[in-house]
Amino acid sequence: MLQVRDLEVSFGRRRVPALRGISFDLATGQRLGLIGESGSGKSVTALALLGLLPENAHTGGSIRLNDHELLGRPERDLAPLRGNAMSMVFQEPMTALDPTMPVGRQVAEVLRLHAGAEAGPARSRVLAVLAEVGVPDPVRVADSYPHQLSGGQRQRALIAMALINRPDLVICDEPTTALDVTVQARVLAVLDQVLAAKGAACLFISHDLAVVSQVCSEVMVMLEGRIVERGPIARLFVAPEHPYTRGLVATARLDLVEPGARLPVVEDFYDRATGAAVPQ
Amino acid sequence: MTSNANPEAPRRDGLYSVRGLTRVYGRGSNALRALNDVSLTVSSGERLGIVGESGSGKSTLIRLMAGLDRPNSGSILYTGREITHLAERQLGFLRASVQLVFQDPRSSLNPRMRVRDIITEPLRSRLVRRHLSRDLEHQARLAEVLEAVGLSIKLADRFPHEFSGGQRQRIAIARALAPQPDVLIADEPVSALDVSVRAQVLNLLADLVRSFGLTLIVVSHDLMVVRHLCDTVVVLRQGEVEERGRAAEVFGNPQAPYTRTLWESVPRFTGGPAQKA
Numbered sequence: 430m431l432q433v434r435d436l437e438v439s440f441g442r443r444r445v446p447a448l449r450g451i452s453f454d455l456a457t458g459q460r461l462g463l464i465g466e467s468g469s470g471k472s473v474t475a476l477a478l479l480g481l482l483p484e485n486a487h488t489g490g491s492i493r494l495n496d497h498e499l500l501g502r503p504e505r506d507l508a509p510l511r512g513n514a515m516s517m518v519f520q521e522p523m524t525a526l527d528p529t530m531p532v533g534r535q536v537a538e539v540l541r542l543h544a545g546a547e548a549g550p551a552r553s554r555v556l557a558v559l560a561e562v563g564v565p566d567p568v569r570v571a572d573s574y575p576h577q578l579s580g581g582q583r584q585r586a587l588i589a590m591a592l593i594n595r596p597d598l599v600i601c602d603e604p605t606t607a608l609d610v611t612v613q614a615r616v617l618a619v620l621d622q623v624l625a626a627k628g629a630a631c632l633f634i635s636h637d638l639a640v641v642s643q644v645c646s647e648v649m650v651m652l653e654g655r656i657v658e659r660g661p662i663a664r665l666f667v668a669p670e671h672p673y674t675r676g677l678v679a680t681a682r683l684d685l686v687e688p689g690a691r692l693p694v695v696e697d698f699y700d701r702a703t704g705a706a707v708p709q
Numbered sequence: 710m711t712s713n714a715n716p717e718a719p720r721r722d723g724l725y726s727v728r729g730l731t732r733v734y735g736r737g738s739n740a741l742r743a744l745n746d747v748s749l750t751v752s753s754g755e756r757l758g759i760v761g762e763s764g765s766g767k768s769t770l771i772r773l774m775a776g777l778d779r780p781n782s783g784s785i786l787y788t789g790r791e792i793t794h795l796a797e798r799q800l801g802f803l804r805a806s807v808q809l810v811f812q813d814p815r816s817s818l819n820p821r822m823r824v825r826d827i828i829t830e831p832l833r834s835r836l837v838r839r840h841l842s843r844d845l846e847h848q849a850r851l852a853e854v855l856e857a858v859g860l861s862i863k864l865a866d867r868f869p870h871e872f873s874g875g876q877r878q879r880i881a882i883a884r885a886l887a888p889q890p891d892v893l894i895a896d897e898p899v900s901a902l903d904v905s906v907r908a909q910v911l912n913l914l915a916d917l918v919r920s921f922g923l924t925l926i927v928v929s930h931d932l933m934v935v936r937h938l939c940d941t942v943v944v945l946r947q948g949e950v951e952e953r954g955r956a957a958e959v960f961g962n963p964q965a966p967y968t969r970t971l972w973e974s975v976p977r978f979t980g981g982p983a984q985k986a
Contacts, residue, residue, distance in 0.1 A: 614976070642976075680905055
């Protein structure tokens with residue numbers, strides 16, 4: 430469904446590289462996690478897929494969605510795809526939502542822009558999709574402004590917006606990072622459920638490896654604009670092959686370390702200067 | 710679950726003794742009870758974790774304990790001295806002895822100051838200065854604390870934006886250590902950091918607490934971080950103490966249903982989502 434080949438992105442006149450030639454495929458309904466530290470290129474990958482890179486970005490390679498090339502296409506070709514063939518759930522729903530418009534109208538807008546739905550039927554679709562994402566009182570939430578809702582409800586509204594047009598691909602960038610842990614657990618369960626129900630593929634960006642393990646079946650590891658490893662969750666988090674992945678997994682497993690004992694760090698496994706494995 | 714009704718007698722080694730602390734923001738129908746009748750003690754050398762979700766009152770509690778805000782009622786004894794109604798000019802002893810590290814070093818470090826000035830700022834404060842040991846020489850102390858947090862003295866003339874998030878948090882910790890405090894209060898110290906940097910900063914905090922004999926108070930929404938750093942824990946919910954005890958016991962066998970929900974909500978590593986038929 431999605432094919433990315435040798436995707437390169439650099440910024441500005443000095444062409445500071447952000448992505449150094451990444452390639453990956455995503456099949457229909459597949460859920461792929463994307464992990465790595467800040468600056469590794471995770472979010473640039475998401476923006477490139479959506480055609481939302483800033484103007485000073487230089488790109489190379491290819492992004493094909495359902496056999497159509499997206500890279501280098503003008504905005505008027507890409508805009509109809511966003512929110513329809515692919516959509517995005519951002520980290521901070523307070524900034525992703527328009528503060529001046531009731532939430533229900535914002536969800537309906539996605540529907541009307543793409544499906545050209547009438548206001549009446551759109552309203553009932555909006556209420557239905559809000560119920561699907563586990564909003565207890567869809568009518569009240571639809572008529573509320575973003576600031577009147579809790580963080581969890583706002584994030585559910587964003588998920589509803591992302592899924593209402595049954596996109597083939599949903600890109601989630603740290604969708605639960607700003608939420609409380611009990612809310613996060615519920616939102617993740619809802620996301621899991623609606624992705625499965627709609628059969629949407631998902632590229633799930635997170636710095637939290639445990640969260641990725643709950644949502645995705647496969648995971649890619651990015652480092653300095655490259656994909657250094659990809660594999661099924663069950664293998665990659667248990668027997669990582671690349672020394673950087675080994676370090677990243679070890680350092681994330683707070684649960685495996687005796688409280689108070691020294692935590693492993695990436696540098697115990699991977700030498701950033703040379704790019705070589707540290708002998709164990 | 711609270712033992713508020715039965716306040717223990719302040720222990721001799723009780724560094725902090727907090728009794729019946731209540732903080733209400735606003736008034737009338739808009740009043741928000743951020744903290745309601747909270748009591749706790751912190752002993753010297755204790756590593757206390759305060760956990761809870763947003764709105765639980767954890768930040769309000771440490772702001773009061775650090776003398777940055779005043780309660781509506783209740784008392785806070787620090788080394789036996791009541792701090793809740795002291796004027797700022799009388800709080801020098803507390804400022805010298807209790808230091809804070811915040812979540813986001815990007816906003817807690819003054820962007821227009823060089824690292825050397827940021828770190829030595831607490832030493833120059835007229836209020837704090839009188840309470841510091843006399844032989845505390847600024848340049849020597851700067852070198853000491855930078856070394857303690859693993860940064861080169863050569864970096865002292867740079868500005869905060871020239872550093873990574875992890876390095877900035879090291880600078881914030883160095884600044885907190887500068888006046889040789891007894892207590893370090895860390896508010897979500899690793900929440901804004903990458904996983905790959907988190908372990909480094911947690912290791913650093915644990916080392917510093919050990920080598921300087923600090924009392925540590927950590928506020929976090931991340932139960933795994935508190936489990937790792939702390940020996941005791943207080944669980945707050947909507948401004949009240951839900952549960953307290955030794956960290957191993959509270960997390961190993963939570964008594965309050967809310968603590969159990971919190972603990973069970975912590976994302977665990979799985980082999981991927983359950984395969985759907």
